Amino acid sequence: MSTTASAQGAIDQAGSVRQGEELNLETLNPWLAKHISGLNGLPKVTQYAGGASNWTYCLAYSNPSGIDTEVILRRGPAGTKAKGAHDMGREYRLQAALKPVYHYVPEMLAHCEDESIIGAEFYVMQKFNGIIPRKNLPRNFSLNVADTRQLCENALDSLIELHKVDYQAAQLSHIAKGSGYTERQIDGWIGRYQKARTWNVPKANYVSDWLRDNMPANEHICLTHNDFRFDNLVLDAQSPTEIIGVLDWELATLGDPLMDLGNSLAYWVQADDDKLAKSTRRQPTHLQGMFTRREVIDYYLDKTGFNVDNFAFYEVYGLYRLAAIAQQIYYRYHHKQTNNPAFKNIWFFVHYLMWQCRKAIKGKR
Numbered sequence: 001m002s003t004t005a006s007a008q009g010a011i012d013q014a015g016s017v018r019q020g021e022e023l024n025l026e027t028l029n030p031w032l033a034k035h036i037s038g039l040n041g042l043p044k045v046t047q048y049a050g051g052a053s054n055w056t057y058c059l060a061y062s063n064p065s066g067i068d069t070e071v072i073l074r075r076g077p078a079g080t081k082a083k084g085a086h087d088m089g090r091e092y093r094l095q096a097a098l099k100p101v102y103h104y105v106p107e108m109l110a111h112c113e114d115e116s117i118i119g120a121e122f123y124v125m126q127k128f129n130g131i132i133p134r135k136n137l138p139r140n141f142s143l144n145v146a147d148t149r150q151l152c153e154n155a156l157d158s159l160i161e162l163h164k165v166d167y168q169a170a171q172l173s174h175i176a177k178g179s180g181y182t183e184r185q186i187d188g189w190i191g192r193y194q195k196a197r198t199w200n201v202p203k204a205n206y207v208s209d210w211l212r213d214n215m216p217a218n219e220h221i222c223l224t225h226n227d228f229r230f231d232n233l234v235l236d237a238q239s240p241t242e243i244i245g246v247l248d249w250e251l252a253t254l255g256d257p258l259m260d261l262g263n264s265l266a267y268w269v270q271a272d273d274d275k276l277a278k279s280t281r282r283q284p285t286h287l288q289g290m291f292t293r294r295e296v297i298d299y300y301l302d303k304t305g306f307n308v309d310n311f312a313f314y315e316v317y318g319l320y321r322l323a324a325i326a327q328q329i330y331y332r333y334h335h336k337q338t339n340n341p342a343f344k345n346i347w348f349f350v351h352y353l354m355w356q357c358r359k360a361i362k363g364k365r
Helices: 025-035 088-098 145-163 181-196 205-213 257-266 275-279 293-304 312-334 346-361
Strands: 044-047 055-061 069-075 108-112 122-126 222-224 233-235 243-246 253-255
Touching (some): 025 108, 069 088, 145 293, 181 253, 181 257, 181 312, 205 312, 222 257, 253 257, 257 293
Antiparallel strands (some): 069 122, 108 122, 222 253, 233 243
């Protein structure tokens, strides 16, 4: 394997805890010591970047051996939450049930419903020590073309493996309705987009009508992740083409696997995309050796045996869903519910995504 520096130096690290998001160790540490063995003394607490969704912390405990014990704590954000959002108990229980049949899931260690401990429900899990391929690979680390392609294949294989899990045997049939998923998703995202629409974004009736008119007659129900991207994967530092972990299971459900792939493709910015698409890239899918979107589709269909005459429905669904998510964010900015300047021009991106939807409908994407 060719790298410009040791992969060990590229292992993902948390940073400083954001102001106002500190953990109360006076109440937390006794609870952890009671429920998880081997945690001695006060931990060093760091926090992972982001925070628009759940807050994620690393707790490092020093041991006499000199080898730290590290665990991950996840909790929902402060403030009012939408019904069903940031459900730490659901996320904990789902992963605990999935771990025996899907080894990429971290081991669940403890779950706390008592909000008096840190001000919110939370759970604690195993920490994967590895590389997270975010917008760009870590500084002073790279993969050659062949290894990049192998990484891409391995990532898709881990998604395919999830879609093949026997969710009934894993006792996960209860997590969602399952049948009728396609129609619920289309109606749901159209409704969310229209509810969040502001004067400066399109009605997009052509796209929404096309989605309703082109829903596949058949659907296959399986476990779906619904946020499957490279920046939710953990790579083995010793062998960086290998996937050792899949993170962020908040949106996981029983759904259609091709719609799950469509969601992933909406974030897939390839090397020959236009400047606007490249400006939104959040994973290293532009690297030489990475699959194109067409190659992703062909690889997935070949590996799974699904027979799909026209994948456009799933691509358009993923793009429309992303447009609705972006518009919900912009709606908050437009109505002065947040003053984050990063959200100021998201309305323009909504236009772009709807344009991409029309291109995909016409088979030109």
